[in-house]
Amino acid sequence: MDLRSFRNPKLVRQVVKDLSEYRNEVKIMEVCGTHTMAIGKWGIRKLIPENIKLISGPGCPVCVTPSSVIDELINLEGVTIASFGDLLRLPGSIGNLEQARAKGLDVHTIYSPLEALELSKQKETLFVGIGFETTIPGIAYTISEAHRLKLTDFSVLSLGKLIAPALDALLSDKQIEIDGFILPGHVSVITGTDAYSFMPEKYRVGGVVTGFEPLDIVVGIQKLLGQMTRPQIINEYSRAVTKKGNQNAQAMIERIFEVSNAFWRGLGKIPSSGLIIRDEYSQFDASKKYGLMVESPEVSLAACQSAPASVSNVSANCRCGDILKGKIIPIECALFNSECTPDNPLGPCMVSSEGSCAAYYLYERGYQ
């Protein structure tokens, strides 16, 4: 497929022109960090009329990872940590993984879980398995490979999270007013659009599943505005997404993981929103193998408060929680671009390349 047609300036401008006929104030949440970055990169916030407000949601895996995870990893001894690069600068209460690596912790940056598997053939390796439905099938496959190969020095810290339950939790919060959702195309390739059918049914709010090219996004917004009176889930990404999703991938996830409650940084505990490794594969479960306490936010909070200010990188004034819920936008955080920058991130939303604060820092303010 030629992606250039999805970047055709004439088509994009035509849709944007049509959008300006819509007069009501609307708040649309783009759930996923990939959309947040695409919207910033293509300058879409500035392109569309002001009455259509795009706010960023919780869909950034690094941003919702509890800082206690980092603390636990830093304190590990004698095991190699394999992690996606984004996680390296996530502040824990006693520094981040990049600093820990400089002090001697064996941390490898990888792009795919299979690399961690390879690494484990040389040394005992723990893979930090963060991600949503897009990444989880790959992690599940890696665990099944480790099982097939009878590897003993490989384990996964399962931090996989599910998008739909998080949306359910968001929508059940009465304080949050969102008129519609831009739903992530890549996640939906796996889940299918049916995963979101509870939104119009239970909350009378609609959503549009769409891709990451500029035309995908503006057409998605247009379709969303068209259904406001009769909320529904629209599939604007039918070139890749079906109703039922990728059932092979779902079966792979199902085989390795079971659904559990999970802690989302900023959002708290969300029922049935996480994945833990099934007992049959427990030899690959790093939380069991090393006795890691990763789901308890209280641990890190206590550690954070007792640590001297110079040691703790996590700022008590960081408002990522409110940002993930769409209550404020990053520039409304007092620390944004004053004390908190990508050079010196004070909260998870500034660390991840898909975090809202990082996106705003990069794209949504002038050059200076």
Added chain:
Amino acid sequence: MKEDIITLGHGSGAGLTHELIADVFHKEFNLPSLDDSARISNRMVVSTDSFVVKPLFFAGGCIGTLSVNGTINDVSMSGSKPLYLLASFIIEEGFSIKDLKKIVQSMQQSAEESQVRIIAGDTKVVKRGECDGIYITTTGIGILPEDVNLSATNIQIGDEILVNGTLGDHSAAIINARQKLMLDPMPASDCAPLYGIVQFLLRTGKLKFARDATRGGIATILNEIYRETKLGIIIEEDLVPIKNTTKVLCDLLGLDVLYLANEGKLISFVSAMTQEMIGELKKQKYAEGAAVIGKVTDEVDGVYLRNSIGSLRPLRMLASDPLPRIC
């Protein structure tokens, strides 16, 4: 400085590196500029660079070709003719002599291509595990012609920004080799000497400033230039030459080609080159894909990219580059 120990980010060539050089080296050494090359007399230029690339051998080159061409290019950017190189090696115990020979032969070949002589060097061996295979440092010496004065201060509103071919090829080759991505066609490094292209541009009389766009890519250099000149820059995304496989790689891994490393690309500021001149430039070796990709303008204050759908977005200096040991 916010951090009390060196992290990989300090070596990335991006924001943290600048901070480190300014706070530590610049202060103590009392350097006139933050450059990696300097004039030691009216007409003599020296430049030095270390190479720690991983893997040592990759499509399109190896640590040897990089270490020679990299320093030749640093010297060439001032308009100087590179003449001599010094090369120092730190080698890990257990390193294969066959591989060492291969590296040294490729260094000699690269030097011959540019008519540069490697005249001295040093070798140290460290215990197994104390370095990773081999690290090479080269120092280049060149002579600057009398009438040449390339400098960022020459740049003016209206100047055009020109590159000599597809961007990001070196990073693409290294990432492909490290991640075993099996991209087809396999990306190869663009490692090449740029002396000839600078000389061609000098002969047109239009060249004001040139820089080899290595670590941090053209975006980092443009930001450095903006800091120095305070002149606005707009790059047109649709004009940026990029190979299809590099594009696929960028989409796959969420990378931006403007920040990827090149080892045979320069970014130059020129005043109104004619179509004939650009046509002639494209006939030069290593400049077949040359293209004007943007301009210096007072439309903006800062460095901006005009993307395919026509909106402008700022192109900032990154804090650090996620990919260590690229060169």
